Amino acid sequence: MRMTRRRLLKNASCAAASLAAAHAGSLEVVGAETSPADLLFKNGSVLTMEDSPAVVEALAVRGGRIQAAGALREVSRLAGARTRTIDLAGRSLTPGLIDAHSHPMAFGHMELHFILVRPPKVHNFETLGRTLAQAAAKLPKGEWVIARGFEDFDEGRFPFRQELDRYVPEHPLLAIQWSGQYGVCNTPALQKADLLRADAADPYGGKYLRDRRTNIPDGRLLHYPAIYSIHKNELDNAGQVEAIRWALDKFLACGVTCIHDNFATGPSARSYAMLDRMGRLPVRLRVYPYVPNLRICQELLQRMRRYEGDMARLSGVKLAVDGYALMYDVPPEHRELDMPMHPQDQFEAIVAAIHNAGLQVDVHAVGDKGVDWTLKAFAKAGGSAQAVRRMRHRIEHYPFLKADSIRNTADLGVPVCTQPTILHLRAESFLRRFGTKKLRQIETMVPLRTMTRAGVRVCFGADVPAFPTHLPLDSVRCAMERKTSKGRQLDTTESVPFLQALKMHTIESAYAAFDERELGTLTPGKLADMVVWNKDLRTVRTARDVGGLEVQTTYVGGKEAYTKKV
Template identity: 30%
Template sequence: MTDLRHTAALLFALALAACSGEDNPGKHRPADAASDAPMTVFTGGVIYTGLDDAPTAEAVAVADGIILGVGTRALIEDSAGDNATIIDLDGAAMYPGFTDAHAHFLGIGMRELTLNLEAVGSIDELVAVLAETIQNTEQGETVYGRGWIETGWPEARMPTRDDLDPASPDNPVILRRADDHALVVNSAALEAAGINDATPDPDGGRIERDETGRATGMLIDNAQNLVVALIKAPGEKTKRQAYATASNIYAAYGWTGLHNMSVAPANTETIAALSEDGVVDIRVYNSIDQSGLNALVANGPQASKNGRILTRAVKLYMDGALGSRGALLSAPYSDRPKTSGLALMHHEEALDLFNRALVGGVQVNTHAIGDEANALLLDWYAEAFAANPDAADLRWRIEHAQILHTEDIKRFADLSVIASMQPSHAIGDLYFAPDRLGPNRLDGAYAWRSLIDAGVIIAAGSDAPVERGDPLIEFYAAVARRGLDGTQTEDWRPGEAVTRQEALKMFTLWPAYAAFQEQSLGTIEPGKRADFTVFSKDIMTVPEAQILTAKPVMTVVDGEIVYRAEK
């Protein structure tokens, strides 16, 4: 304890000294904080700092959004003085702000504003929900829903247009699978989109057909684009509503921020405006879609005035997803020997994009799920790095990095490529991954332990709305590597689970690093922004299954409580 006190006293003194310097430009000058901003002290529960040398503390002092001191309660309260506001954690446990390193911000909000199919448990139920929806839908209007997933359905197959047609013979129907890489449509939608049995598969997409060559209504990856024009795009007002909803949902889960993937470039301004207006409270790190690369290169990184919204990355795609057999594999799918998946990007195109991004100082985050997609992408990243030896390390990432050749694991470390992974994908996919991949390809699947041991940084996230977007489910999946009901078999490679200390880093410090923010975020230490997540239980020590019974209690961004559970 003496050591911790000593360290804390020193850090506190250093923080105060640093804050009185004049070299701190900007609106929120810590100098003001130290002198006159009101001080707040968080205490009354265990506080995990995320630091290896002083992993826990009793109290944290904050002023003007900045952490000023971390240490024992007595020391911090003494130093903070009589006027400090005390926030009592009431026995709950506090952590550095949890950040979802891969999510779709608009989609999280839109999930609440469109037909939500996540709870559907069978094809029969899907059809029943559709029939009910049709009763409140005008003639000719397209029905759009999302979130179904056939894993665990009694029919054990994907739905087809023949399932949907009786419920909706006339209105076009488009129902997206939870992974966003496939959708099922009815015959009216196929007709409205001009798709027939003779329509060729688009590049990077597949129109599923039965043995007779008839289109089944399932459209995979780029084939989805053939029908998206039928879906009414959300207007500005709906978008703002969706972002506000998503921010509230995420703060209530305990997330202080998210990395927003595949953002339409224009939406970054909407998000920044909503943040400045106090409608969006959490931090957002934008990875824009390919259409914005040139502007990002020309203008450089974009930050909102309050610093919470940052745009400096581009999101690209190598392949599709495993569930819909769009992930690009080096050998055919075990349960469909004629298919090896879909390549969504080609070498020349990729290298052109990579070179422009490297020269322009842009971080590249590329979706790659299959082993072939990951191997090719590592080759191409290496090629681009070699062609631009003077370029800075821009912390390029591979999003998902799900199925890897075991020999490729070390290449992530050699190339300093960050693996951006979603623990819940593993515990969901492992119900069907053995069928898709066979037993031998699972060694490099969702290989968190092996990647960390090789020296790779894993920025972890949820991929919401593909998954629920609950940090406790993600944390549990990372450390337990079991289904939510405790299921685990050898196929699940239990040895790839991570320790709780590692899991904490995967959701705090490492996402900060993956967004160039580790100097200001990711741990609880003096000088950093005061972003905290508070859960009702100490998820670093409770029995594994109890992690899922913890509840978010408080979410703090820049020292401001943006969510607090009702007592």
């Protein structure tokens, strides 16, 4: 029932789109041809991201929507006395890019307020400790020291609390790993949280690693619940607005006009809605609140209002099946890091509750076993493949796959949002962790070509701040190049060409959030979210060519939202 209502709403809001002609190469116009355009783009390549016509000569915008796209001679008829004409001068115009997985408020919060402890600057306990000590020295005694960004350490493990105490003995300290899944804290932090005792119970979905002799938590934290039990580090309302606006400005500068926040907290969701009502959201947002357990999921579903504003919309509900990677055949020394977020029956109950509420389910699943749990839960909740396809339940990340999992994903019509940057940023870490036993699986991770050939709809998201780059072109480049941070070449048969990768950041991302009637292509009737680039994108052949691309102007709803300073 919910999906039928949603589709009716979308059809009503997109009535103009149904007027667009479907044949290639000719003028496509919405509305009377005598109505003058607000904007007219010409003398460049208009890359529609449609299969046909893929490229047209000119495009007109009126009232925030695309009015016409086609031959210059025909589109020029829509020019009036007040029409602003933009000479592309050989450059390309594309749809606005859609980041299908990022966290704007968390991105701004981290960059503005956290101590950043990323490699290569921080690579062992000493460089971590010195960085944290320098930050602590600037704070009054007893204030929190919050850091994020560390990856693997030269020591081959995470530090214990006593090792952190040597550098920061008088401030409670919490340092969070790059993914947000793991953290470390010192003794004052455990004392402040009343966890420096052997009978401290692990939180649901999380775990405190412990001293084997005393059973007291040793400062190493697994999964979000354990991290948040130490310190939530929340912003006040003004801080939330500052973080959101800072992050959205960064996204606009790289051509992103819509973002799916797949880990929205209560404060971030409320701030998005508030800014939307005030007309202060410059980027479209699709919001997926995160639920950590069945009880909170049920409470959320009971009290949640299904918000749909001009720029922001509640799109579904997010949960996680694993953290780093719930894998089959994990080496014994790494099994403690591969615990699921939920017992399988509880996970399936949460998926079923969201499905039965008529909402899209969005699941964080990294490991191959985690993906299989997720597909099984989708199928069980839906009762039929057709029911699951209708809901478009999503999987996020999905780097490690098996052939039968890909077939099941395609059969169920499950869109996949992945991060090709994991190839460059994390493949070496996986190789160190799993060794040669999973070498082939790591070489073929993020198998874009295999997935798309099987019929899986694949989209891209930066997943910032879990990943250190918010730039969509980094995802595109990594999807083409498939090299690790050390230059190791991964399986190139899974690479995709530039324009296909760009589609994964436009129409495929729109599809993942039921936005394909409004966004993702330069089709008459759709919203005029667009990007002017610095050159003709049809000349891009290699990953190196991507490095020469720049966004010059970003339009949202036909209005300039960003212009590169000369």
